[in-house]
Amino acid sequence: MRFPGIIPAVTTPFAASGAVDTEALQANVRALLDAGVHGIVGTGTMGEAGSLSTRERRDVIAAIAEAVEGRVPVIAGVSAGTAEQAGAYAAHAADYAAVGADTGLPLMVYNNPEASGVDMPAALIARIAERVEAVVAVKECSGDVRRIPALLHATDLEVLVGGDDWALEGFCAGATGWVTGVADVAPAQCVALYEHCRAGELDAAREVYRRLLPLGRFDMTPKLVQYFKAAMDEVGLTGGPTRAPRLPLTDAERADLRAALAELGAEVAA
Numbered sequence: 001m002r003f004p005g006i007i008p009a010v011t012t013p014f015a016a017s018g019a020v021d022t023e024a025l026q027a028n029v030r031a032l033l034d035a036g037v038h039g040i041v042g043t044g045t046m047g048e049a050g051s052l053s054t055r056e057r058r059d060v061i062a063a064i065a066e067a068v069e070g071r072v073p074v075i076a077g078v079s080a081g082t083a084e085q086a087g088a089y090a091a092h093a094a095d096y097a098a099v100g101a102d103t104g105l106p107l108m109v110y111n112n113p114e115a116s117g118v119d120m121p122a123a124l125i126a127r128i129a130e131r132v133e134a135v136v137a138v139k140e141c142s143g144d145v146r147r148i149p150a151l152l153h154a155t156d157l158e159v160l161v162g163g164d165d166w167a168l169e170g171f172c173a174g175a176t177g178w179v180t181g182v183a184d185v186a187p188a189q190c191v192a193l194y195e196h197c198r199a200g201e202l203d204a205a206r207e208v209y210r211r212l213l214p215l216g217r218f219d220m221t222p223k224l225v226q227y228f229k230a231a232m233d234e235v236g237l238t239g240g241p242t243r244a245p246r247l248p249l250t251d252a253e254r255a256d257l258r259a260a261l262a263e264l265g266a267e268v269a270a
Contacts, residue, residue, distance in 0.1 A: 010040055109135055143220075152174050
């Protein structure tokens with residue numbers, strides 16, 4: 001399995017009762033598919049996986065898979081935010097081969113040193129890939145574009161950009177895909193960026209990227225989920241509230257978000 005193209009890391013909508021709103025989730029996913037995205041990630045950071053119960057995580061992935069109907073790959077995040085869940089997942093993650101054997105599914109390694117506190121350089125990822133046949137791709141979120149050619153030189157893994165403020169650089173360095181929160185809000189523009197890069201149309205790619213970047217820069221902030229959920233509400237999708245302990249955006253933060261959305265242009269809501 002390969003994971004090229006634009007792969008939104010979808011948010012998890014919540015109903016007024018606080019329960020997961022699977023109908024809204026599926027409507028969001030279908031809108032993304034209609035815009036031409038190439039895959040969907042669920043139960044990741046953007047999906048507030050750390051605040052979901054085990055049952056809710058299963059329900060979210062099931063709802064996404066049902067909406068996708070086999071048209072694109074569905075990638076399930078397996079991180080956790082509570083001590084109990086993190087311990088259970090860590091017991092498996094300590095032996096990548098065991099995870100691959102248990103699931104029977106291809107694995108995407110995720111290098112996010114800012115979030116995890118542990119950086120996995122290219123040499124380490126290469127050793128993991130050599131020992132674990134199930135590992136087929138890496139989501140690289142160090143922000144260092146030099147890592148992408150290093151990974152491509154050291155491995156035969158597919159490399160995906162994992163940060164929203166270096167996608168153009170990542171594609172030009174050889175990444176085949178982009179796991180993105182911006183695409184939750186502006187999927188058609190993200191697809192256009194990808195297609196321009198594939199075609200070598202760099203002037204056009206830079207123009208699209210210029211308009212995407214103000215929104216993309218919210219990705220590496222503590223309130224990334226709140227920003228993207230609020231942006232989804234602004235463009236006619238269902239973002240809605242986040243679960244505690246995430247705090248709502250302040251008035252100043254909402255003003256910054258509106259300014260970023262203005263850079264994208266009115267066609268975002270179309």
